[in-house]
Amino acid sequence: MSAASLPAGEPRAIPTAFAIAEALRIAMASDPDVILMGEDVAGGGLRPEGTEEIGGIMSVTRGLVGQFPDRVLDTPISEMGILGAAVGAAVTGLRPVIELMFIDFLGTCLDPLLNQASKFRYMFGGKARVPLTVRTVTGAGLQAAAQHSQSLYWMTAGIPGLKTVIPSNAADAKGLLLAAIRCDDPVVFCEPKGILFVASDVPEGDYEVPIGRAxxxxxxxxxxxxxxxxxxxxxxxxxxxxxxxxxxxxxxxxxxxxxxxxxxxxxxxxxxxxxxxxxxxxxxxxxxxxxxxxxxxxxxxxxxxxxxxxxxxxxxxxxxxxxxxxxxxxxxxxxxxxxxxx
Amino acid sequence: MTRPPTTEVLQVAYRTMRTIRSFEEALVALVTQGRLGGFLHTYVGQEAIAAAVCAHLGEHDHVASTHRGHGHCIAKGVDVRGMMAELFGRRTGTCGGRGGSMHIADLGKGMLGANGIVGAGIPLATGAALTAKLKRTGGVAVAFFGDGASNQGAFHESLNMAANWSLPAVYVCENNGWGEFTPTAFVVPVKDIAERARAYAMHALIADGMDFFDVYAQAGEAIARARGGAGPSLLECKTYRFLGHYVGDPLVYRAKHEADDWIRHRDPLRLFEARVTREGLLTESNLRAIDVDVAALVADAVARAQDAPFPDAGELLHGVFATSDAEGAR
The missing domain is CATH 3.40.50.920 (Rossmann fold)
Structure with a gap:
């Protein structure tokens, strides 16, 4: 089942991954400037008939490309190019959401976060807005080993000008992601492996969990x-x-x-x-x-x-x-x- | 085919080139006198490229620049007085004194910033081109960068993505023969940086970066292609860095006659002047009048910058986040 086929209506227990998909769908429907970029987030433009798109490594974005065909962009495996282009897009009028498959891959693309997105507002005298969200999977527990299991949020949390959030449940994941996407600052949104496929009650509709509040x-x-x-x-x-x-x-x-x-x-x-x-x-x-x-x-x-x-x-x-x-x-x-x- | 530049274009171009030259000559003097600090990288010798490329751009087009960015800023219309005040670290600076030479940006003018990281502007321009394409603004994004940046992964990833998505982008490589203190030929196996476009099925052009007219023609073609939906180009401009990597560079690593030859025979301002007067496009008195204007502008910029206030130390944490200044501390 994909997130697209969830019934609307009563609050329901759904996995965090589906709650994230709901947030993306709401954000994209409510703002035409929101785009989604990453490796396989659409899931292949040249799929043979009768096959389904994968929607990213965790299938979080499955089904979104059908609803927003021009705004869900599959990229090459070029994290530096993706992140850097996302920063450029963010300062020129789009509101990009990037899927960085695992936070471990920061090693290939740190500069756009470390020296560009986080610094622009301050360095340019308070005049830039960088409405960028980087969604990324964190944490151990799935035997993904040394290069796919780290919790490197301490790195991004240590960079002035970046916000870093990490939900512990599906409802907060949805609300925090909506807040992150609508925030005019760059936000790293962590998706811990340990909660992605755990279901919990998620309210219907559009709501935000404020960033900066425990x-x-x-x-x-x-x-x-x-x-x-x-x-x-x-x-x-x-x-x-x-x-x-x-x-x-x-x-x-x-x-x-x-x-x-x-x-x-x-x-x-x-x-x-x-x-x-x-x-x-x-x-x-x-x-x-x-x-x-x-x-x-x-x-x-x-x-x-x-x-x-x-x-x-x-x-x-x-x-x-x-x-x-x-x-x-x-x-x-x-x-x-x-x-x-x- | 790019139409030849009009008289008006030529006047603006000369004013731009002369402003860059005078602005940076003033900086060198100020540093020598101990009146200005920070890391400064001059564009002297490369002025024709910024002037010719930006002659084809409007305020809705974007450029991303480099550590050697004063020329791109001036050519894209950033206020010279604000730039000078920025270099002096004053409140009236383009970035309120928070950026300095390597971080002058004016998003309202489509200037995405000089950049202290070699190659980092290339993906930024790619993203600006993505915005132009998705939002159908009709805009074009230009990345200026050096031969050194063409060895960064950011260059290759960006060109691949831009070509694949047919983005309205132009990648302008200013090949000045030196990557910091290393000759380009020592670290680059291809004869022309433009050859690298072939790896991405991208349109490539090579221009004489000291010749305003050649850059103007080639950049015009590349920008028209991008604007018309025909996709990105890589434009390599062969040029030379007259004053070294940074202000104060002892220049021990390059032969003196090499620079002397370029400066004596290939100065882009003198080549421009010789051609426009020979062909009757602008008069000697046109050019001298612009020189006088520019000298007054730069002198005024220095005087105003020196008299402008510094920011208050109490504003240290302002502007870290768009959402709340108070959050800067946490």
Missing amino acids: KVVRRGSDVSLVGMGATVGMALAAAADLERDGVSAEVLDLRSLAPLDEDAILETLGRTGRLVVVDEATPRCSIASDVAALCVDRGFDLLNAPVRRVTAAMCPVPFTRVLEEAYMPSPARIVEAARALL
Whole structure:
């Protein structure tokens, strides 16, 4: 089934991938300047009769080209060319959405983000608008190994002038993507592998989740578990475990990594006095380290215990299952870290 | 076939070339006197290319430029006083003092920016051409770049995409014989950069970049093709960088007679002047009157820039994002 064939009407549980497709469809229908570019996003203009387009590596965009034939553009495998052209298109009147198949491929095309899109507004004296969205798949867990499993959002979040968002569920994915596409700044929209095919309730119609706002997804009083993307689900599972032991855990979903909702982090720390931050990325120069530094810097008086970081290991992502599991954060490791603070 | 340039076109072109030359001669003097800092790359010797290409462009056409971008900015109509103030880091600069020499841009004039990254303007122009095609603006996008940039992946990826999509783009390679401090022939196996167009089934042209009339004719053909829907072209202009890679370049790496020969025999302004006076297209007094105007403009630009205020340090975080200035800190 493609996203195109979903019934309209009641709120329904749909996979994140379908929620993303809904957002794209709404954005394109409501603004003729929105275009979609990437490798196989249309799925081949020369398909033999009787075959279906693939709609990108995760089939997220399947069916869109039929509705918007001039605005869904298959590109060559030329990430530098695609990203660079998207920046040029964005500053001249289009609102491009780019599919960068995996965030690992930033290595082939960093310049348009690092030195062009992120800098134009500031560098040109506040006069440029760069309404560009880069959708990209992040994270481990599918045995995709070292070059297709990284969580490099710390790189883009560390570049001034770029926004980086990462949803943890289908409803936020739809709302954050609509906000990203309509934002006049360049936004990196992360699609964690761990949530792409997980279904959850998604409202009908057109709505936006504001960029830069974290959300408390579970109330608690003993310890705060701060997650992002797929680690929010891990934190919720850990919170359920801790509950059985009589420990009340609050879970904060960052949703936006840049800008970072510092107030929400300090507020949850204020309620619990203890904080574990869970990040699917490697620990050095990470969002987890940023959050820990924030707690010490601006929240020292709120702390009743050290801040703990639960992250991936500081090594390339391994292929074989046993090592990949050891590499990634998990509910068990979160529970262990939280217990150590009590 | 491009029609020969009218008297008006020739007057504008000479004013553009003379403005670029005078603007940059002033910069060199200011740096020598210790009155101006930053990394400056001069366009002296290459003026005919920007002037001739931009003579075919309007405000709805876009250009993307390079680290050697002053000439493209001036030819595309960016205000010279604003540019000078930018180089002085003043609030009145084209970019409010935030960009500097390598980042002067004026999107309202269709100028997508000088660029500090070699080759980075090529995909930007490709994207501007995509906008023109999808939105049917009738516009054309031109990427100016050097021979060095034609060795970057961005060049090859962009030419492939532009040819494949038949975009209204013109890729103008200013082959000045040197990539920073390395001779082009040392790092490029093809005789002409234009040969690289064949790999992308793209129309290719070669012009004498010191001859305004030749560049004007060839660029006219390439731009007319693009505007008419016949797709992109690669136009190689053979030229020479008179003053080295940057202001202050000790020039130890190239033979003095090489530059002297070009400067003595192939100066684009002197070649232009000789031809227009010989053929009676413009008079000596026309040209001298423009010289006087331009000298006054550049002197005024320097005087105003020096007197203009700097931005306030309190504005450091302004303009990082379109959506909220306060977010710059986070």
